[in-house]
Amino acid sequence: MRARRIVRADSAERAELETRGWLIVARSWGAFLNTETIDTARVQNLISSTTVDVAIRQLTIADSVAVMALDASTLDHYPGDVATSHAALTIENATVTSDHRGWGAFSPIGHLVAMTFMFSRLEVSETDFTVVHPGWRRRGIGTAVKAACLLGLIAEGYSNFRTGGSTDNSAIIAANHKLGYIVDEEWLTFTDAGDSNV
Numbered sequence: 001m002r003a004r005r006i007v008r009a010d011s012a013e014r015a016e017l018e019t020r021g022w023l024i025v026a027r028s029w030g031a032f033l034n035t036e037t038i039d040t041a042r043v044q045n046l047i048s049s050t051t052v053d054v055a056i057r058q059l060t061i062a063d064s065v066a067v068m069a070l071d072a073s074t075l076d077h078y079p080g081d082v083a084t085s086h087a088a089l090t091i092e093n094a095t096v097t098s099d100h101r102g103w104g105a106f107s108p109i110g111h112l113v114a115m116t117f118m119f120s121r122l123e124v125s126e127t128d129f130t131v132v133h134p135g136w137r138r139r140g141i142g143t144a145v146k147a148a149c150l151l152g153l154i155a156e157g158y159s160n161f162r163t164g165g166s167t168d169n170s171a172i173i174a175a176n177h178k179l180g181y182i183v184d185e186e187w188l189t190f191t192d193a194g195d196s197n198v
Contacts, residue, residue: 028187
């Protein structure tokens, strides 16, 4: 693979890389949300307005096998490049902890069909990843699990949140917009246009 560099779109490094002939191969973004701007009633409605009958709840240690199964079936479904890549979960990081929390949506027969994980920290809680089984997409479920995660953490006293993703992922961009996230960072992934490999 050719060398990669990830830089902010507004950084001096961008101009330097462009001058050297490096090429942009992917774009990504970061966004924030806090309790001063969130409309909790609107976010709650995003959970109740899903177009299918799913049960949404916080994930527990007992869900680890289901988490790994859904992760394995969607590993190739993360758009973008190295800045938004997703490594396969291990049993360790598929198991929820006090600061790596997960929320999931379960089908009527109990299958985990969507999940989001968040690093919950007092200063800023940040989304790790969100994914929906391909057979359950375009029904608002990804938005709903992110909404449930936010409301659950807000109820525990967390107030600042960050998320991000690839500009090629229109579904997650739409979900975050509905939740009230405001994009405040743009990132560019450059590749060396030369022939050198790393």
